[in-house]
Structure formats: structure tokens, C-alpha cells
Amino acid sequence: MTVTHSPDIPILIEDLTVAYREEPVLWDVDLTVPPGALMAIVGPNGAGKSTLIKAALDLVEKSAGRVLIFGKLYAHMRQHVAYVPQRGSVDWDFPTNALDVVTMGRYAKLGWVRRPDKSDRDIAFDSLTKVGMEAFADRQISQLSGGQQQRVFLARALAQQAQIYIMDEPFQGVDATTERAIIAVLKELQAHGRTVIVVHHDLESVPEYFDHVLLLNVKAIASGRVEDVFTPENLRATYGGRVDALIGKGA
Amino acid sequence: MDNLLLIFTDYTIRNVVLGALVLGVVSGTLSAFAVLRKQSLLGDTMSHAALPGVVIAFLVTGTREPVPLLIGAMIAGLLGTLFMNLVTANTRIKQDSAQGVVLAVFFGFGLALLSWVVRQPGAEHAGLNKFLFGQAAAIVESDVLTMLVIGSFALVLIALFWKEFKLISFDAQYAKTLGLPIARLDVLITTLIVIAVVVGLQMVGVVLMSAMIVAPGVAARQWTHRFGVMVALSALFGAGAGIIGALISSGAINVPTGPVIVLCITLIVIVSLLFAPARGIVWESMRQARRRRQLRAQIGQPTARGASYPRGVYKP
Numbered sequence: 001m002t003v004t005h006s007p008d009i010p011i012l013i014e015d016l017t018v019a020y021r022e023e024p025v026l027w028d029v030d031l032t033v034p035p036g037a038l039m040a041i042v043g044p045n046g047a048g049k050s051t052l053i054k055a056a057l058d059l060v061e062k063s064a065g066r067v068l069i070f071g072k073l074y075a076h077m078r079q080h081v082a083y084v085p086q087r088g089s090v091d092w093d094f095p096t097n098a099l100d101v102v103t104m105g106r107y108a109k110l111g112w113v114r115r116p117d118k119s120d121r122d123i124a125f126d127s128l129t130k131v132g133m134e135a136f137a138d139r140q141i142s143q144l145s146g147g148q149q150q151r152v153f154l155a156r157a158l159a160q161q162a163q164i165y166i167m168d169e170p171f172q173g174v175d176a177t178t179e180r181a182i183i184a185v186l187k188e189l190q191a192h193g194r195t196v197i198v199v200h201h202d203l204e205s206v207p208e209y210f211d212h213v214l215l216l217n218v219k220a221i222a223s224g225r226v227e228d229v230f231t232p233e234n235l236r237a238t239y240g241g242r243v244d245a246l247i248g249k250g251a
Numbered sequence: 252m253d254n255l256l257l258i259f260t261d262y263t264i265r266n267v268v269l270g271a272l273v274l275g276v277v278s279g280t281l282s283a284f285a286v287l288r289k290q291s292l293l294g295d296t297m298s299h300a301a302l303p304g305v306v307i308a309f310l311v312t313g314t315r316e317p318v319p320l321l322i323g324a325m326i327a328g329l330l331g332t333l334f335m336n337l338v339t340a341n342t343r344i345k346q347d348s349a350q351g352v353v354l355a356v357f358f359g360f361g362l363a364l365l366s367w368v369v370r371q372p373g374a375e376h377a378g379l380n381k382f383l384f385g386q387a388a389a390i391v392e393s394d395v396l397t398m399l400v401i402g403s404f405a406l407v408l409i410a411l412f413w414k415e416f417k418l419i420s421f422d423a424q425y426a427k428t429l430g431l432p433i434a435r436l437d438v439l440i441t442t443l444i445v446i447a448v449v450v451g452l453q454m455v456g457v458v459l460m461s462a463m464i465v466a467p468g469v470a471a472r473q474w475t476h477r478f479g480v481m482v483a484l485s486a487l488f489g490a491g492a493g494i495i496g497a498l499i500s501s502g503a504i505n506v507p508t509g510p511v512i513v514l515c516i517t518l519i520v521i522v523s524l525l526f527a528p529a530r531g532i533v534w535e536s537m538r539q540a541r542r543r544r545q546l547r548a549q550i551g552q553p554t555a556r557g558a559s560y561p562r563g564v565y566k567p
Contacts, residue, residue: 057428083428093483094264095286095472104418106428113411140476156425 002222007071010164010195016065018055020047026200029065029220033197038190039212039223040200044239047217049199050086069164079108082157082166084213087150092142099137099163102127105159116195119204127155130188132181141166153180164187165196172201179229183209206230261289267387267501269510270395271493278400278460279446279467280409283482284431284440285421286468293332293441294464296350298448300331302361305382306368315378316392321401321449323459328445331357336342358457385456385509387497398450405446408439416440417478454497463489466516473527494515542548 006012011033018026026048032037033039041049044207054060056067058074070076082105102124103116110116116124117121128134136144144152150170157165170182186209200206206213206226213230214223215238222229285291301324308323309315331353338349369380378389409416419436420427427433444464449462471485496512525533 008373047291059424059427062380081428083421084424085425091289094421095476095478096417096421097476100478101421104414104421104425105419107414107426107431110414112415115414160429 008035009068010032010037010070012068012071013052013056014066014068015062016055016067017053018060019063019175024063028057029216029218031214031223033195033222035195036184036190036193037195037212038198038210039195039197039214040206040210041197041214041216042200042203042206043216043221044240047238049216051081052216053168053197053199054184056167063134071125078219079160080163082160082162082165083151084157084170085152086164086168086172089137092149094141094142095139097138098133098144098148098155099124099128101141101152102155102159105156108160111174116146123153123161124159127158128152130158130185131155132177144177147174151178151181154185158185163194163195167196167198169199169201170196203235252358262392263390263501264498266390266392266395267497268494270390270398270454271387271497273395273398274454274463275400275406275467275488275490275493276486277398277450277489278447278463278493279471279486280406280482281444282464282466282468282489283485284416284420284468285408285444285464286472286485288440290441290444291465291468292347292461294444294448295461296335296354297328297331297445298452298457298460298464299354300357300487301325301328301359301445301448301452302421303327303357303364304330304361305452305457306361306364306379309460310364310368317453320382320428321397321452324449324452325445327357327361328448329442332441332445340443348506354562361457367418373454381456381507382452383456383458384456384507385459385512387454387508388455388501400452401446402450405443405450408443412436412439441454454493455512456507459513462513463493466513467492467518468524470516470520470539473523473530476529488516488519492519 011031013029013031016026016029016031017024029052041052043049051060052192055062056074067074069080072159074081080249103120105127106116106120108125110120110240124126125134125137128137133151133155135149136152141149141152150172154167155171157167171179174182186196186198190211198210200210207230211226212224213226215221215229215234217238222234282291282294285294304322304323304325304327304534305339307321308320311323312319333344335349335353338344339346344352352544365380365383378386381389415426415436418429419431419433419440423433426436446499447464448460451463455463467485467489468481470488471481474484475481492512492515496515497508499515500506501509522533525531528534
């Protein structure tokens with residue numbers, strides 16, 4: 001399957017393969033993410049969920065395959081894609097406050113040498129407001145709770161004003177307020193026609209939060225609308241026999 | 252008062268103070284970045300790695316002119332970094348071990364060369380071993396000018412790439428998704444750290460210059476939660492320690508400048524670690540003790556006898 005022109009498809013992943021040393025972490029993954037999709041990537045530990053989005057974002061090296069954003073290679077389309085990394089990927093003892101971190105989302109638009117001005121800080125403050133963190137704008141980032149830090153990262157991505165949002169486990173270890181705030185933002189992004197991909201670990205909430213899903217275990221087991229592909233058979237193929245305990249009555 | 256006036260009138264002291272000022276500001280500024288990027292030990296490796304560069308530059312040019320020697324130091328420092336990256340990328344040796352290997356190999360080679368050169372007849376090599384521990388009193392006006400030019404170059408680049416350096420220091424992966432060339436920025440900031448080391452070599456020497464890349468940033472981090480303030484404080488601490496240390500050392504002959512400057516910056520670090528308002532150990536332990544007392548008082552309230560129970564006795 002080689003699609004050369006797909007300007008309407010936000011994310012098209014073809015033949016993506018990643019290997020650390022000899023061990024393949026991802027094997028020949030194809031994925032089409034339709035416009036306006038709110039897609040969960042689920043799979044067992046070590047299935048390559050984070051690796052998939054990092055490879056798509058050129059953060060880990062691909063052994064094979066390519067990633068097209070609106071029909072063009074990702075390297076030329078970075079400004080359309082906003083990334084929300086895992087909270088644990090940085091040292092939060094960095095000397096700065098929440099608003100300043102969110103303002104970093106404006107740096108790509110600013111280009112070299114130029115400093116952020118008032119309009120950038122206004123956009124950053126609006127983004128903080130969208131995640132319910134406007135009261136913490138001046139707070140030193142090490143003084144924020146884990147959930148608040150996660151929301152700051154989400155706000156930073158919102159400040160990029162991108163078309164596509166890619167998030168790595170945003171619900172990992174966050175409080176209920178944060179989970180609700182993130183869900184509200186995801187739904188609003190979708191309502192504005194944005195496309196969102198989320199690495200997710202809680203199978204139970206998939207049908208409630210998302211409308212598309214990718215079931216991944218090194219290979220792409222299935223992807224598509226939740227009601228079509230989020231089936232016990234596909235889950236069993238993804239997780240092996242342990243799936244009944246994981247999804248409880250649903251299976 | 253007479254001593255103070257000497258700063259403006261005495262030729263040697265003026266050079267020493269100006270040189271120390273440049274050294275302190277440049278190394279202090281880069282120190283803030285090195286500490287935040289957890290690259291403090293990189294300065295250590297690069298300053299030691301600079302020694303063979305200095306000696307070889309002397310052997311090649313036959314002069315003790317600072318510019319060729321500093322260029323030699325810079326090339327050796329960058330080679331050391333390159334070597335270190337090659338080791339980390341192609342073997343299972345981790346960054347810290349690779350730094351240790353490069354430091355030992357380059358510095359050992361440099362020392363061997365130096366002791367051989369110093370034993371040769373002739374007077375040209377006379378001041379060469381001052382590069383080990385630094386000698387502020389030997390600084391002349393042209394040295395200060397050289398330091399000023401190199402140092403300003405580094406500071407201008409920091410100012411130009413301020414937000415990019417800040418972002419890659421905080422979250423390099425995210426910076427990459429924004430399209431920043433993080434590998435090139437990495438090389439640039441490493442080069443700037445080498446420049447800071449080179450600027451300080453004549454005054455502080457290769458052995459202790461690393462302290463000026465580590466200490467000012469560590470001290471500055473204690474006093475502020477703001478990035479810009481931290482960088483400025485770091486530069487200020489570097490300059491303060493540099494000037495005071497250089498003055499003490501050039502006042503008392505036969506004390507090399509490097510160790511005195513390092514003692515000054517160490518004092519600043521100790522005071523900062525202990526007494527900085529939000530992060531100081533003293534205040535933190537006082538706050539903890541107060542919280543414990545309050546907690547005990549709250550737990551103890553229901554009983555008439557107050558908060559104290561014998562240790563180890565189970566209380567239903």
C-alpha cells in the first residue's frame with residue numbers, strides 16, 4: 001500500500017519499523033488517522049506505543065517506513081503537529097514558572113533570535129486557562145502537583161495552535177480533576193476539527209473517551225472506529241489470554 | 252581606601268581585576284547552563300583536556316603568546332569532547348565513564364609533555380607551568396583584551412540563542428519536535444563552555460578551572476526560581492569570586508590564583524547551600540522541625556498531659 005498523495009489525511013504511517021539492536025520494537029505498522037479523529041493507542045507494556053509516536057516525531061530512529069502529515073513528510077510539516085511528552089521526561093526543578101513553560105510552545109512560530117512578546121504570553125495564558133491552570137501561571141513548576149504539571153504540558157502544546165496533537169500517556173498517575181480537564185480539552189479540540197492521538201493504558205475508558213483506536217502489540221493488530229475494532233477478539237489478539245481480566249464484563 | 256584606589260591606578264592590579272571580571276562573568280554565565288543541562292562535569296573534562304593543547308601549541312609556535320596557546324587549548328578541549336562523544340556513541344561506556352577516560356588520557360599526556368618541555372634548556376618555556384594553577388599577577392593588558400574579545404563573543408551568542416538554549420536545557424525532545432536543530436545547538440553550547448574554560452586558563456589554570464564551570468551555577472540556583480535571574484546571579488558570583496580571589500593572590504606573592512579563586516567561589520556555594528531563603532538547608536530543617544512540633548501538638552491535644560508519649564509505646 002503506497003499512497004503518494006493524501007493531503008486530506010492528517011497522519012498516514014506506512015511500513016513503520018523500529019528496532020533496538022536486533023529486537024524489533026515495532027514491525028511494519030500501517031496506520032491511517034482520519035481528520036477529526038480522537039484516537040487511543042492501546043496495547044500491553046512493551047508493545048511499542050510510546051515508540052510509535054516517538055518514531056513518528058523523529059525522536060527515535062526508524063529502521064524503515066515513513067510518516068506523512070497531510071500528505072507530506074513530517075520533517076516539512078512540524079508546525080502542524082504538537083507533542084505532549086510524558087511528564088516524567090523532564091526535570092521539573094528547572095528555574096521557571098508555568099506560564100513560561102507554556103510560552104515555549106510559541107518558540108517555533110517566533111523563529112530565531114526573536115523573543116516572545118505580549119501576544120505570545122496572551123496566547124500562553126489562554127492555553128493555561130483552557131486547562132484550568134490560570135491561577136498557577138506564576139507558580140514555580142516544581143511546586144505543581146503531577147496532574148498540574150501534565151496540564152502545563154498540554155497547555156504548551158495548545159499554545160502551538162497546531163492541527164494535530166500527539167500525547168504520550170497524559171492520564172498516567174494524574175488526579176481526577178486533571179483527567180476531566182484533559183478530556184474536556186480533547187473533546188474541544190475534536191469539536192474544532194483537530195486530530196488527536198493519545199497513548200493510553202486504561203482499556204475500560206477507551207469507548208467513553210475516544211472514537212478511534214489502534215490496538216498495538218509490536219504489529220498493528222487493528223485500527224479504526226472504536227465500535228468496529230474494539231472487540232474481544234482483537235483485544236485477545238493484542239493482549240493474549242489476559243484480556244478477560246483486563247476488560248472485565250465487557251469481553 | 253588606598254588599596255581600593257590601586258584598582259584604578261596600578262597597572263597590574265587593574266589588569267588582574269578586569270581579567271577576573273571577564274573570567275567570572277563568562278564562566279558564571281556558562282556555568283548556569285552547564286548546571287541546568289547536568290553537564291557540570293563536562294567543564295572538568297574539557298579544562299583538563301586543554302593542557303596538551305597548550306603545550307603542543309607552545310612546541311609548534313615556540314612562543315608563550317596567549318593567543319596561539321589558547322587556540323591550542325580550545326582545539327584540544329573540542330577534540331576531547333569529540334572523543335568523548337565517539338566513545339559514548341560506539342561503546343557501552345556511559346557518559347560519566349567516557350568523561351573520566353578522556354580527562355585522564357588527555358591530562359596525563361599533557362602533564363607528561365609539560366614536564367618534558369620544562370626540563371629542556373632555554374628560558375622560553377618559563378611561564379608554561381603557570382597554566383596548571385593559574386597566575387593572575389602575570390596577566391598583561393593584551394591578555395585582558397584577548398579574554399574580553401573571546402568572552403564577549405560567547406556572551407553575544409548566548410544572548411542571540413537565549414530562548415533556544417533555555418528550551419533545550421529544559422526539554423530537548425520537545426525542542427526537537429518544534430524543529431530546533433538540537434544536535435547543532437548542543438555542539439554550540441559545548442563549544443561555548445570550552446570558550447569559557449579557555450578564557451579562564453591563564454588566571455585559574457587547567458586543574459581548577461572546572462570549579463568555575465560548576466560552582467557559580469550551583470550557588471545561583473539556590474537563590475531564585477527564575478531562569479534569567481539565575482544566569483545573572485551565576486555571572487555575578489563568578490565575577491565576585493574571580494575579582495576577590497585574584498586580588499588576594501596577587502597581593503600575597505607565591506600563592507597561585509586558581510586555588511584562591513576556587514576557595515572564594517566555594518565559600519559562596521557553602522553560604523548559598525546553607526542560607527538561601529527558599530532552598531537553604533538551615534531554613535529547610537527549621538521549617539521541618541516547626542512542622543513536626545505543630546503536628547505533635549495537634550496529635551497531643553486530646554490528652555491532658557500534652558504531646559509526649561514514651562518512645563515505642565503503642566498508643567490505642
